[in-house]
Amino acid sequence: MGFFDAIKFPTYTIKYEGGLPDFKPAPGAIQFKEDHAELKIMVGFSRKTVIINPDDIVEVGLNQETYRSAGKAAAGAIVGGLLTGGIGLLAGAALGGKRRKENQLHLVIKYMNQDCEVFISPNNDIPKIYAGLKTLVAKQSVQPVIEKVSSDRTHVDPSSEIEKLYDLLQKGILTQEEFDTKKKLLLGI
Secondary structure, eight states: OHHHHHHHSOEEEEEEEEOSTTOOSEEEEEEEOSSOEEEEEEETTEEEEEEEOGGGEEEEEEEEEEEEOHHHHHHHHHHHHHHHSHHHHHHHHHHHSOEEEEEEEEEEEEETTEEEEEEEOOOTTHHHHHHHHHHHHTTOOOOOOEEEEETTEEEEOHHHHHHHHHHHHHTTSSOHHHHHHHHHHHHTO
C-alpha cells in the first residue's frame, strides 16, 4: 500500500529550516493526503510527523525573489576586461550574471496552541507545495458568527462573515473569485 500511497498522494522533499518548537533544521518531506498534509521532519535517525489539517493553516503565501548570480557576474567581468579593457570589465559585470527567480513559501500554522511560521528552503517544488496547501485552505471550515435572535432561532450575521472572508482574502488564503462567491452566498445574491 505504501507504493500506491505515494502515487496517489504526492510527496515533496524539503529542507525544513525552522519555526516549530522542538524541531531543528533538518531534511524532510511534505505529503498531501485527501484531507490533510503530513510534514515529516528527520529527528536523529527517525522521522517525526506533524499533521497539518486545513483549519490549522493560518496563512500561506508564495513570494518570488529575483537576484543576480555573483559568480557569473564576476566571470563576465573578467572575460569583458580581458577582451576590451576597463569598459569591457564594467559591461561584462553587468551582463555576466543572469537573473534567477527563487520561490519562497510563507506558511503559518497552528501547532501546540500557537501560530508558528514554518521556514522551508526554496526549491523547485515550492509552487507545487503551495498549490497543495491552497487546496487544503479551500477545505477550511468557516466558523459562522451566530447571533441569538430569539430563544428558539439563530441567524448568521453576513457582515461579520464577510469581514472574516475579506481578512482571508487580504492574507492570500482566498482568491478574489472564492471571496466573491462566498460573499454572494452570504448575501443571498
